[in-house]
Amino acid sequence: MTNRRKFISSVFAAYLAADRELLAETSSHTPNFVLLLADDLGYGDLSCYGSTEIHTPNLDRMAEEGAKLEEFYAFPTCTPSRAALLTGRYPLRSGLTRVLAPKEHFGISDYEITLGQALESCGYATACIGKWHLGDMLRYGPNRHGFEYFYGLHYSNDMTLRVVDWPPIRLYRNEEIIESPAHQDTLTQRYTQQAIEFIDRNKAKPFFLYLPYTMPHVPLAASAKFRGKSSYGLYGDAVDEIDWSVGQILTALKARGLDQNTLTVFTSDNGPAIRTEFVKRAGSAGPFRGGKGTTWEGGTRVPCIARWPGHIPANLKLKGIASLMDLFPTCVEIAGGTLPPDRVIDGKSLVDFMEGKAPSPEHEFFYYSGRRLFAVRAGNWKVHFIRRKRGPKGHLSTPVYCHPPELYNLEKDPGERDNVAADHPDLIERLSRIALNFQASMDPGKLPPPFWRTFLP
Amino acid sequence: MRITWLILAAALGGSCLWAAPTDAPLPNVLLISIDTLRADHLSCYGYARRTSPYIDGLAQEGTRFSRAYTVIPLTGPAHLSLFTSRYPQENGVRRNGVALPDNRAIVTLPQILRGHGYQTGAFVSSWPLLGRLTHLNRYFDSYDEHLTRTYQLFNSSRYAEDVTPRALKWLHKHANKKKPFFLWVHYFDPHEPYLFRAGFDPADVDKAHPYQPPKDDGMRERMRNYDSEIYYTDHSIGKLLAALDAMHIKDSTMVVLVADHGESLGQHGYVGHGRHLFEGIIHIPFIVRYPGHVKAGQVIDTPVSIIDVTPTIVDLTVKNVEAAKEKVPVVFSGRSLASSLKDGGQPTDRRIYYVTFPGKKGYAPQWLSWMWVQNEELPSHFGRIDDFSKAIWDPGNKKLSLYDLRSDPHELHARILTASNSTYEADTSALKKWFSRTETRATEQKLSPHDEEVLKSLGYVQ
Numbered sequence: 001m002t003n004r005r006k007f008i009s010s011v012f013a014a015y016l017a018a019d020r021e022l023l024a025e026t027s028s029h030t031p032n033f034v035l036l037l038a039d040d041l042g043y044g045d046l047s048c049y050g051s052t053e054i055h056t057p058n059l060d061r062m063a064e065e066g067a068k069l070e071e072f073y074a075f076p077t078c079t080p081s082r083a084a085l086l087t088g089r090y091p092l093r094s095g096l097t098r099v100l101a102p103k104e105h106f107g108i109s110d111y112e113i114t115l116g117q118a119l120e121s122c123g124y125a126t127a128c129i130g131k132w133h134l135g136d137m138l139r140y141g142p143n144r145h146g147f148e149y150f151y152g153l154h155y156s157n158d159m160t161l162r163v164v165d166w167p168p169i170r171l172y173r174n175e176e177i178i179e180s181p182a183h184q185d186t187l188t189q190r191y192t193q194q195a196i197e198f199i200d201r202n203k204a205k206p207f208f209l210y211l212p213y214t215m216p217h218v219p220l221a222a223s224a225k226f227r228g229k230s231s232y233g234l235y236g237d238a239v240d241e242i243d244w245s246v247g248q249i250l251t252a253l254k255a256r257g258l259d260q261n262t263l264t265v266f267t268s269d270n271g272p273a274i275r276t277e278f279v280k281r282a283g284s285a286g287p288f289r290g291g292k293g294t295t296w297e298g299g300t301r302v303p304c305i306a307r308w309p310g311h312i313p314a315n316l317k318l319k320g321i322a323s324l325m326d327l328f329p330t331c332v333e334i335a336g337g338t339l340p341p342d343r344v345i346d347g348k349s350l351v352d353f354m355e356g357k358a359p360s361p362e363h364e365f366f367y368y369s370g371r372r373l374f375a376v377r378a379g380n381w382k383v384h385f386i387r388r389k390r391g392p393k394g395h396l397s398t399p400v401y402c403h404p405p406e407l408y409n410l411e412k413d414p415g416e417r418d419n420v421a422a423d424h425p426d427l428i429e430r431l432s433r434i435a436l437n438f439q440a441s442m443d444p445g446k447l448p449p450p451f452w453r454t455f456l457p
Numbered sequence: 458m459r460i461t462w463l464i465l466a467a468a469l470g471g472s473c474l475w476a477a478p479t480d481a482p483l484p485n486v487l488l489i490s491i492d493t494l495r496a497d498h499l500s501c502y503g504y505a506r507r508t509s510p511y512i513d514g515l516a517q518e519g520t521r522f523s524r525a526y527t528v529i530p531l532t533g534p535a536h537l538s539l540f541t542s543r544y545p546q547e548n549g550v551r552r553n554g555v556a557l558p559d560n561r562a563i564v565t566l567p568q569i570l571r572g573h574g575y576q577t578g579a580f581v582s583s584w585p586l587l588g589r590l591t592h593l594n595r596y597f598d599s600y601d602e603h604l605t606r607t608y609q610l611f612n613s614s615r616y617a618e619d620v621t622p623r624a625l626k627w628l629h630k631h632a633n634k635k636k637p638f639f640l641w642v643h644y645f646d647p648h649e650p651y652l653f654r655a656g657f658d659p660a661d662v663d664k665a666h667p668y669q670p671p672k673d674d675g676m677r678e679r680m681r682n683y684d685s686e687i688y689y690t691d692h693s694i695g696k697l698l699a700a701l702d703a704m705h706i707k708d709s710t711m712v713v714l715v716a717d718h719g720e721s722l723g724q725h726g727y728v729g730h731g732r733h734l735f736e737g738i739i740h741i742p743f744i745v746r747y748p749g750h751v752k753a754g755q756v757i758d759t760p761v762s763i764i765d766v767t768p769t770i771v772d773l774t775v776k777n778v779e780a781a782k783e784k785v786p787v788v789f790s791g792r793s794l795a796s797s798l799k800d801g802g803q804p805t806d807r808r809i810y811y812v813t814f815p816g817k818k819g820y821a822p823q824w825l826s827w828m829w830v831q832n833e834e835l836p837s838h839f840g841r842i843d844d845f846s847k848a849i850w851d852p853g854n855k856k857l858s859l860y861d862l863r864s865d866p867h868e869l870h871a872r873i874l875t876a877s878n879s880t881y882e883a884d885t886s887a888l889k890k891w892f893s894r895t896e897t898r899a900t901e902q903k904l905s906p907h908d909e910e911v912l913k914s915l916g917y918v919q
Contacts, residue, residue, distance in 0.1 A: 158824075219823040234822045273825055282825045452607035 030122065030335045031308070032262040033208045034195075034249060035327065037085070038242055039078070039131060039156070039217040041303065042272030044286030045239055049303050051284060053232045054239050058247030059266060059305060066264075066307030067316040067354050073323040074270050076292065076299045076369050078133050078156060081269040081324055082212065086114040086134070086145075088328025088339075088347040090368060095445030097371045100135060101454035102159050102166045107135015108145055109445065113340050115328050116146025116208065122337040125202040128152065129194045130212035138175050147210065150174050151194045157184055157214050157221075184221035187214050188238070192245040196252045203256050206335070211249075213242055216283065218273060233281035250307075263308040263334060265327065271299035289416040293396060294388060295367040295374040296416055306354050313356050320360025321377065326350045344443070366438055371447055372399065376435045380411040381424075383431040405432070483774055484747060485632065485710040486570065487697065488641045488766075490539070491690060492532055492583060493648040493730060494716035496525070496742045498687055505669075506659040508687040511695035512744065515714060519746025520755040520798050526809050526842065527763045530718035530730040530738045533585040535763060536643075539715065540565040540593065542767040542789035544810065546896045551814040551834075553585040556592040564787045566767045567596040567639060573775040576631045576638040580624045582645035583614040597641075599627065614645045617693035625700055632704050642697065646690045647720065649729070651682035654689035676723040683722060711747040711773060715766060724867070731813065734838050734849050735868055739811050747773060751798040760809045760842050764791030769798070790895070810891060812839035841888060850888050857885055 044051050048060040048068060075081040079099045080091035086108075091097050094112050108114070116126040127149040128142040133156065135141065142150040151173050160169050160181070168181035195211050215221065215238040222237035226244070230236030246266060253259045272283020274291035283291065290296025304322070306312055325347035332339055333349040352358035367375035375384040384406040388396040405428055407421040421428055496502045501513040501521060528538045533553040534545040541563050545551055549558050557563060567577045579597040581587070587602050588594025594602075601623055604613035624642045631638045646652075658681075671677050694714075701707045719738045721727045730738045741763065745751050750773065772795035797804045815837035820827050840849040845863040850856070858871040874881045 218825050220825070221823065235825070279820075279825050279827075281822070452613070 029206045029261075032206055032253075032258060033119070033124075033331050033334075034253070034262055034264040035085075035208070035210045035331075036246060036249070036264070036266040037082075037130070037210070037212040038239075038266070038268045039213055039215060040270060040272050040283060040292055041216055041239065041242075041268035042274070042283040042285045042291070043288055043298065043301050043303055044284035045216075045272060046243075046303050048305070050286050053281075053284075054230065054236050056239065056243040058243045058250065062246065062250065062264070062266065062307050063305045063315075065309065065314050066305060066312045067318050067356070069304035069306065069318045069322055069354075071319055071321050071360075072267060072302055072304035073300050073321065073365050074268065074302045075324075076270050076295055076367075078131075078269055080368070082133055083108065083112075085269075085324040085327060086116070086210075087112050088115070088325050088345045089343070090325070090346050090366065090442070092368055092371055092442055092444045093344065093346075095447050096134060097368070097447060098451055100133060100155060100448070101451070102136050102155055104136055104448070104454055106448040107137060107140025110144075111445075112145070113343075114146040115331060116142070116210065118146070118328070118332050118337060118340070119206075119208045119335055120146055120148070122332075122335040123206060124335065125149075125198075125205055125207040126210070127195075127198045127207070128210045128212070129191050129198065130210075131156065131214050131217075132212070141172075141175060143174050149198060152191070152212070153182065153187075153214060156217055157182075157187075158218050184214065184219065185227075186223050187221065188241045188245055189223045192248050195245075195249055199249075199252055199256065199258070203258060208331070212269070213245070215239070215242055216272075235281050235283065260309050263306065263311075263331070265304065265306045267304040267324065268302040269324075270302065274298065287414050293369075295369050295384070295386075297382075297410065297414065300367055308354070312354050316354075316356050318353065318356075318360070320353060321362040321365050322350055322353065322360050323347065323362065323365060326362065330354075364434060364438075366435070369399070371444065373435055373439055374399070376431050376438075377410065378431055378434055380409055381427055381431060382408045382410055382416070383421075383428060383435070384408075385432075385435065404428070407431075482709070483573065483575070483637045484750075485637045485706060486575075486639045486770060486774060487701070487710055487712045488639070488770075489694060489697070489712070489714045490536065490641065490643045491647065491714070491716045491742075492643065492645045493718065493720045494687065494690075494742060495719035495722075495737050496523075496716070496740045497719075497737065498684060499742055501744075502742060506684050508659045508684050509691040511691050511698060512714065512742070515694075515698065515712060515746050516744050518748065518753050519712070519744055520751050520753075520757060522743040522745075522757050522761050522794075524758055524760040525715070525741050525743030525763065526739045526760060526811055527716070527718045527741050528811050529813055530734070530811075531585075531813070532583065532717050533591055535717035536586060537591060537593070539717070539763050539766055540567065540596075542566075542764045542791040544764065544790055544895045545812060545814070546836075546892065547790060554590050556590060562788065565593070565596045566770060567593075567641070569771055569787070570639045570775065571596065571598070574636050576634065576636050577640075578624075578627045578631065578638065579641045579643075580620050580627070581643045582616075582620050583643070583648065584612050586643060601627070608650055614648075617644050617646050617690045620644065621693040621696055624697065628697075628700055629704070632706050637709075644690045644693065646686040647683060651679060651686055653682045653685045657685045657688040657692065659684045659688045671723070673723060679722050679728070683720070708748045711745065711750070711770070713766060713770060714742060714744040715763060716741040717763075732815070732837070734811055734813060734840055736847075736862070736866070745769070745798055747798075752801050755798075755801060757794075757797055757803060759797075759803045759806060760844070761794060761804070761807075762791055762809045762811075764789070765794055767791065768793040769795055773798070806844060809842040810839070811841070812836045812892070836892070839888065839892065841891075848884070848888070850885055852885075855881075857881060859884075 045054055046056045046059050048063040077099050079096050083091045083094045083096035087094050120126055126147045128147040130152040132142050132154055136154045157169050160166050170177045171179035171182035195209055216235055220234040220238045222241050226237045226241040230240045253262050271285050271292045275282045285291055285298030288297035290298035292299055329339055329347045329349040333351055339345050348361040353360045365377045366373055374386040384402050386399045386401055388399050404421055406419045407424055407428055408416045498504050499509040499512055500507050501516040527535050529535050529545045531553055534550045537548050537550045537557055538545055571577045577597040578599045580601045588600050594600035604615045605619055606615050607613050701710050718730050719740055720730050721737050724737055725735055768789045768791050772793035794804050838849055838851050847860040847862050849858045855876040857874040860868050860871055
C-alpha cells in the first residue's frame with residue numbers, strides 16, 4: 001500500500017474502532033433514568049389524559065411511544081409524595097408526613113436511602129434539578145442525600161410570605177444560593193437547560209436525572225416565549241412550557257444516541273388546584289373528585305407516562321394500581337442493584353407491568369394524609385374512613401371521621417359520587433380489616449411538629 | 458426655691474419627676490379588650506342568655522356605657538384608634554396590617570403612662586395585633602404575642618386559656634411594686650371560628666326575658682357557639698378579676714373593658730364584621746370600674762366612642778397628657794368622660810362617627826385566586842350617630858341610609874336618600890367635612906400581595 005492509503009486506512013480503522021467503542025459504551029452500561037415530576041399537575045391536564053383545554057403534543061407523543069398508566073397514585077401533598085418517590089416507602093415510615101416549611105429544623109433523615117443513593121451505589125451519576133422539598137436546612141439537602149448535582153429550589157415557589165418572616169424564594173446550585181429571589185418566569189427554561197447539560201456531562205456513563213419541575217404550582221409563571229400563547233391562561237402557558245421541556249429532553253436523548261437506553265417517566269406529585277366558580281383556568285382532575293390536598297381520586301391519582309424504547313411497548317394503556325413508591329424498586333431492579341434488606345420497601349418493581357407482560361404487582365393502596373390513614377383501596381373498592389369537608393368559603397375543614405365509612409366502586413363510579421356503604425357492609429368490614437392490619441404493621445418514623453407552629457412569629 | 462424647682466422641672470421637660478408625687482398614688486390600669494364581642498350578647502347588656510357573669514359583676518361595681526361605639530369594625534385599626542384616640546384616617550391605619558405612623562403628634566396611651574412611670578405589659582391573642590404589624594410593641598415594656606393556635610392555615614391566634622395564665626404571671630410579677638402597672642389583655646375567642654366550648658353552654662336562665670332562639674337553623678347554631686365563646690372568655694376574665702382581689706389591689710386598680718367591634722350573626726344577611734356599620738357590628742361594651750372613684754352601678758346612656766377611652770383613662774390617672782420626652786401637645790379626637798364617671802350624670806351629647814374602608818379585590822391569575830390588591834383611601838361606608846338618629850353613608854353608590862334607633866333598634870326600616878333627593882347634598886355635607894378634616898396623608902406601610910392574601914383569609918376582605 002502507498003503511504004496515503006495506509007494513512008487513510010489507519011484513520012478509517014481508528015474510526016471503526018472508536019465507533020465500536022462508542023457503541024459499546026452506550027449499550028454496555030445499565031439504562032439511564034430520567035424522572036420528570038410536575039408539581040400540582042392534575043390527571044386531566046394533559047391532552048393524552050383527556051384535556052380539551054390544554055394541548056400537550058410532546059407528552060402525547062411520549063405516551064404513544066410508551067405506556068400510559070391510568071391508575072397511578074401519589075399522595076395528597078408535596079413533601080409526602082416526594083418522600084414516597086425517593087424512598088420507595090410510605091411517607092409515615094420516613095416521618096415526612098406533611099409539607100415542610102422554610103427554615104424548619106426537620107427534613108429527610110440520614111437513615112433513609114433515597115433512589116439517588118441507591119443508584120449512586122450502582123455507579124450512576126445523579127442530579128436533582130428542580131424542587132426538593134424534603135427539608136430546607138443543608139443537612140437535609142439533595143447533595144447529602146444521593147444527588148451529586150443540585151440546581152433548584154428547596155421548597156414550593158409560594159412559600160415566601162413576608163408576614164411569617166419566610167425568606168424570598170432562593171435558587172440553589174448545590175449548596176450555594178445563586179439567585180434570591182428566584183426569577184420564576186425562566187425556571188422551566190433553566191431547568192431544561194441544566195438537564196441537557198447534565199446529560200451531556202454524563203452521557204458516557206449511567207445517569208439518573210431527577211427533574212421535579214416547579215410548575216404548575218402557584219404562583220404560575222412562564223417564560224416570555226410561552227406567556228399568553230395558550231388558550232388556557234397562565235396555567236395553560238405553564239403546562240405548555242413543561243410539555244416543551246419534555247420534548248427538548250427527549251430530543252436531546254435521541255440526538256446523543258441515549259434514547260434506546262433510557263427509561264423516561266413523567267408524572268406529578270399530587271392532584272391539582274382545581275377549578276372553582278371563582279377561578280376558571282386552573283387544574284383539572286379529569287373525571288375524578290377533589291383536588292390537591294384531598295384523598296379523593298382527584299387529589300391522589302396523577303398522570304404517569306413511561307417510555308423505554310425496546311422494552312415498553314408503544315401505545316400501551318395500563319390499568320392496575322401503581323404508585324410513586326414503585327419507581328424506586330423498578331429503577332433499582334433495572335440498574336441491577338438490590339433493595340436495601342434492612343427495611344420495608346413498600347413499592348414493588350413495575351418492570352413486567354410496564355412491559356405489558358404481567359398485571360400490576362400492587363393490589364391495594366393506602367391513602368395516607370399526614371400521619372393518618374384516610375382511605376383504602378383494594379381492587380376496585382375504596383373506603384373512606386376520614387375525610388375533610390369543604391366549607392362555604394371553599395376552605396377544607398379539619399379531618400372528620402366518617403360515621404359510617406363511605407364506600408365507592410371506582411370502576412363503576414370513578415367520580416366517587418355514589419356512596420354504596422349501606423349495600424356492602426361485608427366490604428366495609430373486609431377493607432377495614434385490611435386497613436387495620438396494615439396500620440398495625442406500619443413503623444412510623446420521627447414525625448415533624450404540627451404545621452401551624454411554622455407560622456408563629 | 459420654687460423658681461429653682463420650676464426651672465429644674467422645665468429643663469427636664471415632661472419627665473416623670475414633673476408628675477409631682479405629692480398627689481395620691483396612681484392607680485393601676487387593667488385594660489381588657491375582647492375581639493368581635495357584640496354588646497347585646499352580654500347579659501348585663503340585656504341578653505337573655507347568661508353569657509357573662511363576671512363581666513356583669515364588673516358592671517355592677519362600676520359604670521356601664523350602654524351605647525358605646527367603635528370607630529371602625531376592624532381589629533388592628535380599632536385598637537390603634539383606641540390607644541391614640543384618633544380616627545383611623547387620622548392614624549393612616551385603614552386596614553389590618555398597617556402600623557402606626559412615625560408621627561410625633563400621634564401619641565399612644567401606653568406611651569403616656571410609661572412616661573409617668575407605669576410598668577406596661579401587653580398580651581395579644583391574634584395576628585392583626587402583632588407588634589411587627591402594628592408597632593404597638595414599641596410602647597410597652599413587654600409585648601407578649603406568643604400565639605399558639607392557627608386556623609384557616611395561616612392565621613395565628615390563641616385561646617383565653619392560653620393567654621390568661623401568662624397575663625396572670627405578669628400581673629403577679631408587677632403588682633404591688635413601687636410603680637403602678639398598665640396591663641392590656643386582648644381576647645380573641647368570640648372571633649370566628651365560633652367553637653362551642655365544653656362546659657360553657659350558656660343556659661337561658663333569665664325567666665323575665667325568655668330567650669327566643671332564631672328560627673334559622675344556621676343562625677341558631679352560630680349563636681349557640683358564639684355565645685359559648687363569650688361565656689368561656691368571661692370565665693377567664695373572672696380569673697383576672699379574682700387575681701386583683703387576691704392581691705388586694707382591687708381598690709387601687711382601674712379596670713376598663715371594651716371590645717374592638719361586634720359581629721353580625723346573620724342580621725341583614727351578613728355574617729362577620731368589616732364591611733358594614735350596623736348596630737350589632739359597631740355597638741361595643743364599655744365598662745369602667747374604679748372603686749371609690751367611679752360610681753358603682755351606674756349606667757350612662759349617652760352615645761360614646763372607643764376613642765374616648767384613652768382620654769378618660771388619662772384623666773382618671775395621670776391627668777397630665779404630656780407624654781414624657783415628647784414635649785408635644787397631645788391632641789385627642791375623643792373626649793374624657795371622667796367627670797360623668799366620678800360624679801354621675803350623663804355627659805353632654807356629642808356626635809359619634811364611625812367608618813370602614815374596603816379592600817379592592819382583583820383576580821391574580823398567577824395565584825389562581827381573588828386577592829386584595831389595593832389600598833382604598835376612601836371609606837366604603839361611614840356615618841354618625843346623634844342621640845337616636847343614625848346615618849350610614851355609602852358615598853360610592855351615593856346612598857344615605859337614615860335610621861331612628863328608638864323606634865327601629867334593629868335597623869329594619871331605613872329611610873334611604875339618594876342623589877336625586879333634594880336634601881341629599883345637605884345631609885351628607887357634614888359627613889364629608891368631617892372626613893376631609895380628619896383625613897391625613899400620613900405614610901402608610903404598604904403590604905405585599907402575599908400579606909394581603911393572608912389578611913383576606915382572615916375574612917377582613919370581602
